[in-house]
Amino acid sequence: MQNFTFYAPTYFIFGKDEEKQAGKCVKRFGGTKVLLHYGSGSVVRSGLLDRVKTSLNEENIACVELGGVKPNPRSGLVYEGIELCRSQNVDFILAVGGGSAIDSAKAIAAGAVYSGDFWDFYQGKPVTKALPIGTILTIAAAGSEGSPDSVITNENGMFKRGASGEALRPAFSILNPALTQTLPAFQTACGITDIMAHLFERYFTNTTEVEVTDRMIEGLLLAMIHEAPRVIADPDNYQARANIMWAGMMAHNNSCGVGRGQDWASHDIEHELSAKYDCAHGAGLAVVFPAWMTYNLKHDVNRFAQLAVRAWGCQMDFSNPKVTAAAGISALKQFLKSIGMPLTFAELGAKAEDIEEMAHTACYGNGRTGTIGGFVPLGEKNVVNIYRLML
Amino acid sequence: MQNFTFYAPTYFIFGKDEEKQAGKCVKRFGGTKVLLHYGSGSVVRSGLLDRVKTSLNEENIACVELGGVKPNPRSGLVYEGIELCRSQNVDFILAVGGGSAIDSAKAIAAGAVYSGDFWDFYQGKPVTKALPIGTILTIAAAGSEGSPDSVITNENGMFKRGASGEALRPAFSILNPALTQTLPAFQTACGITDIMAHLFERYFTNTTEVEVTDRMIEGLLLAMIHEAPRVIADPDNYQARANIMWAGMMAHNNSCGVGRGQDWASHDIEHELSAKYDCAHGAGLAVVFPAWMTYNLKHDVNRFAQLAVRAWGCQMDFSNPKVTAAAGISALKQFLKSIGMPLTFAELGAKAEDIEEMAHTACYGNGRTGTIGGFVPLGEKNVVNIYRLML
Known part of the structure; x- marks a missing residue:
């Protein structure tokens, strides 16, 4: 076995209906204004997004929305998210969805507090600083809910690359298996x-x-x-x-x-x-x-x-x-x-x-x-x- | 599967010679004055304690010592440690040893910031607040280096009981397998x-x-x-x-x-x-x-x-x-x-x-x-x- 370090400080809340804890969790980790980041319409149609917003509301947490994350998430939306975080003074990013929404949220979290181009991190620069991230997982797959990694596709050349760094581990992740039951x-x-x-x-x-x-x-x-x-x-x-x-x-x-x-x-x-x-x-x-x-x-x-x-x-x-x-x-x-x-x-x-x-x-x-x-x-x-x- | 929460934010440093990182680790987690808590003479005789003290010194971390933890650690030494932490304004507890030293350190960490008798925690009161703890493990056994638990024997009646609580998870744990090679x-x-x-x-x-x-x-x-x-x-x-x-x-x-x-x-x-x-x-x-x-x-x-x-x-x-x-x-x-x-x-x-x-x-x-x-x-x-x- 080689020498190693291991640090996985994500707080997991696992089980039925636990998405109702979203507001309390954001509060626990110091968030006051959230970027709610998600993908397709399914989290809207299922009512999940409304439940999350209600939970944030109950804790008086302000909320900015950015939907539209696609599978194999793209750099374009990341740049948009970074701008939004800066202009709106967002201090916490909450991803609702699968690995794509979470990875996109991680890229935004790293880019929002970095003066250079966020893509630097996807060319090997370790992520040492990022806004705190929370996730509400709807697909069991990528493992991004507990990992320090993110994969993004750069539309300039269609390169799909990964970034990594301790700062990308989510502060909390809510895992409700029932949310995955509607997946095809x-x-x-x-x-x-x-x-x-x-x-x-x-x-x-x-x-x-x-x-x-x-x-x-x-x-x-x-x-x-x-x-x-x-x-x-x-x-x-x-x-x-x-x-x-x-x-x-x-x-x-x-x-x-x-x-x-x-x-x-x-x-x-x-x-x-x-x-x-x-x-x-x-x-x-x-x-x-x-x-x-x-x-x-x-x-x-x-x-x-x-x-x-x-x-x-x-x-x-x-x-x-x-x-x-x-x-x-x-x-x-x-x-x-x-x-x-x-x-x-x-x-x-x-x-x-x-x-x-x-x-x-x-x-x-x-x-x-x-x-x-x-x-x-x-x-x-x-x-x-x-x-x-x-x- | 039942609903659950899981939160294991301990930072692990694993491998040969990693005890040299002790000072840096204490600093990372905000410690400025450490209670160095250990058991028998073996950590002294092996030179481990000296290496740890050197490492603390290099980071200008002050240090108070309390040795003498016995297997099946006792309440008497815990009371002594709590007094020492209070009188010396200790803000971090570093256990060097096996489960006994770590469990004793956890009891001191919880007791030092609690106005009542620390034994309350060993009668079922959850530990929600404690001084931060670091560990340098010398015996693979108890798992206390990554757990939220501690077991202490109360000399008043010789009850051996456990306490638990998120605050008892060590901030960091250094695991050097070579330190266990001298164990009988x-x-x-x-x-x-x-x-x-x-x-x-x-x-x-x-x-x-x-x-x-x-x-x-x-x-x-x-x-x-x-x-x-x-x-x-x-x-x-x-x-x-x-x-x-x-x-x-x-x-x-x-x-x-x-x-x-x-x-x-x-x-x-x-x-x-x-x-x-x-x-x-x-x-x-x-x-x-x-x-x-x-x-x-x-x-x-x-x-x-x-x-x-x-x-x-x-x-x-x-x-x-x-x-x-x-x-x-x-x-x-x-x-x-x-x-x-x-x-x-x-x-x-x-x-x-x-x-x-x-x-x-x-x-x-x-x-x-x-x-x-x-x-x-x-x-x-x-x-x-x-x-x-x-x-």
Whole structure:
């Protein structure tokens, strides 16, 4: 295990109807004037936004609204939010929605107290200062409700990039699993895939003797494998939703990723897909991950076999662990298909002729220097080959 | 899953030599005058205390010392610490040691800013205010470095009781696994047992559909079962020590205990043993847990069988799950014996003639009202029978 620091001071309020605590939570963390940031009309139509506003009102917290966050959130709205925060003296940002609304809120929070261009943070500058953020989560997926990360797409070039920093951990996050019950099956499955992808990115490591985090990751994967078919079969299954929601937070707050190298090339490879085709991030990951695994299996056959045995219940082939390792990847593909996820470029609407360009951007775009991935460093040609496995 | 809140804002610094960060950490959290609280001479002899004092000095942090914390820490020293904090205007408490030093520091931190008797908190009053606490951990066991709990023995009646409250979460905790390498095998094994006991207390629940926390608990148990023999065979195994140390924190910060009923009768039953015979808490738990499990197996055979299969690798007897459940308890006993833990009253130095009195105190002492345990509520007679299983 490597030396590390871990600081996750988010206050979580979990359960039915807890969005009513929004006002009290903002007050607890010192907010007096809130930017209420959200996405599509669904939080309006469902009445959630009204309930949140009532709760803010009850605590005499003033409120400015900025809706319109899109999936794969864009830089344009971030600039708008930053201006709004400055002109209206906003001191707290409350995101209502999924990872997109939260990530956009984080970008605004960092940009509002920074004299330069907020995009600096998405080119590697660590975020050390930001307005405090609260979240009311409506999609279990991104884990942004408990993470110090944010991913934004820059409309100037359509680069999709991440920022990170302690200051981006939300002050509080309200997780009501019932709010996710109205999600369409496809979006639910995308969220499940994203959560599992966050675990895979941490699982594939060259750091040895990390049994405790290995076992925690495997445990969370097993819970997801158990709950996913239950929630796909019955979208109103509150308990399955609740388990998935907590797993989504735990998968990405890094308590199971500490002290070990991580990979993250699959996210980089996927970000090109969702930046180019505006596909759902989770759907993109479903296409990318089996291909990435197949391509990199030879790098550490035993680690892939371990995952196959412990998470997918494959029988270990002791005379040929590669067989077991490959069986794990097949099991993942079968699982993803069973919950309605795509597995190919065609299903995603992606095009073979864009592969070279995407591989180049993934490795060199927006200041990158040629390789991605911590487990297996991949160059442009490797990335081309991985994209080709998705055809 | 039940509704819950979760707030664990401790800043963790994990790894070799990190105790050198002590001064910077105290400064980060606003401390200017520290009560340095520790136990036996080992932290003095090893030079650890000097390194910590040097680090405080470098940041111009003033320092008052209070050593002498004993295992099963006592109320007398807590009163002394509270007086010292008040007379010396201490604004930060830094514990150097294991759970005893940390729990004692927490009691002082709560008492120093409270006008009444600190023992009120150990009779059920929640701790909402306390001086900030930092810890430098030297024993992986109690999990107090990341928990909101503290256990103190009141010398007036020798009651061993717990207090809890958000204000008791340490502001920071420094975890250097190398500091635990000098621990004798017996103390190491006691720590391992305590960590596993914290997981068992959460695992045995009547709350249904808690797959995510079940799987996390099982994952942490599997890691402990893997690492325990490695560290007993080779006390200098840094990596095994590191895995155990992080598992110890995760086992008790409650991220795997949220949203579910928990039991904790075994801890209550053990506290009578360590209060009366001053035995090591972990050793007491090794004697109590198999007996508690055997007595309560019938309450939920499938849950015991699930633990046996998932943590101990027992084969499921589908025609008679009770056989599997019992095999899990046997596996636990064998494991505890293999790491040098006692399994009987005699090995602990406990006496059969004290059983009635201990059972009475466990159920009625210090304000209790007759039953203990959340999974299976136990009355005095049940507790007598459980103690008898330890003979």
